[in-house]
Amino acid sequence: MSHPYATSARHRWQQALLAGLGGGLAVGLLACETETLHWPLLMGSFGSSAVIVFGFPDSGFSKARNVVGAHVLCVFIGLLCLKLLGPAWWSAGLAVGLCIAAMIGSRMVHPPAGSNPLLVFALKPGWMFLVSPALLGSLALVLLAWAWRRLAPPHRHET
Numbered sequence: 001m002s003h004p005y006a007t008s009a010r011h012r013w014q015q016a017l018l019a020g021l022g023g024g025l026a027v028g029l030l031a032c033e034t035e036t037l038h039w040p041l042l043m044g045s046f047g048s049s050a051v052i053v054f055g056f057p058d059s060g061f062s063k064a065r066n067v068v069g070a071h072v073l074c075v076f077i078g079l080l081c082l083k084l085l086g087p088a089w090w091s092a093g094l095a096v097g098l099c100i101a102a103m104i105g106s107r108m109v110h111p112p113a114g115s116n117p118l119l120v121f122a123l124k125p126g127w128m129f130l131v132s133p134a135l136l137g138s139l140a141l142v143l144l145a146w147a148w149r150r151l152a153p154p155h156r157h158e159t
Contacts, residue, residue, distance in 0.1 A: 016055075022148040023050035026141055033140075034133075041137040043119055045071070048112035049138070053145040061110050064142045070110035071138040074099040075130050078117030082124065092121045 027050050030042040049071070053062045060066065078095045085091035095117035103109045120129065 018152050019055040023054035026144040040133045043133045045112040045115045066108050066110040067142050068138045069108035070103050070113035071134050074113040074116035075134040078120030
């Protein structure tokens with residue numbers, strides 16, 4: 001699949017490498033901070049988020065409101081379902097379904113956040129998981145992507 005802005009193979013690969021470098025650096029920085037500070041800023045769904053915010057920065061799914069809002073919303077729903085309904089297979093499925101409905105209904109759609117209830121059910125964290133990594137980590141990822149777009153060469157082919 002070609003990048004939507006690429007008009008030649010060379011340009012497509014240039015954009016792909018820049019997106020990969022930016023996403024890799026951002027996730028690496030979050031991992032470094034998590035390890036150094038012992039304060040979780042990283043969760044598995046951020047890898048998919050990095051693909052979207054660095055690879056497709058003009059997508060609606062890359063808007064800060066969608067990235068941060070959907071990650072926090074879906075962690076909240078996951079925690080609520082886990083605490084109220086317990087760690088059953090059907091409550092995990094219900095949590096994912098509620099996340100899909102809530103993201104679409106609130107117009108805060110960011111597909112990687114749909115996996116957050118599964119992370120919550122696997123890890124069984126406390127309510128602080130809403131703040132860190134969900135809120136602080138997703139906010140840091142968005143800010144790093146914003147800075148990368150200003151520092152890296154243009155991501156689109158101007159016609």
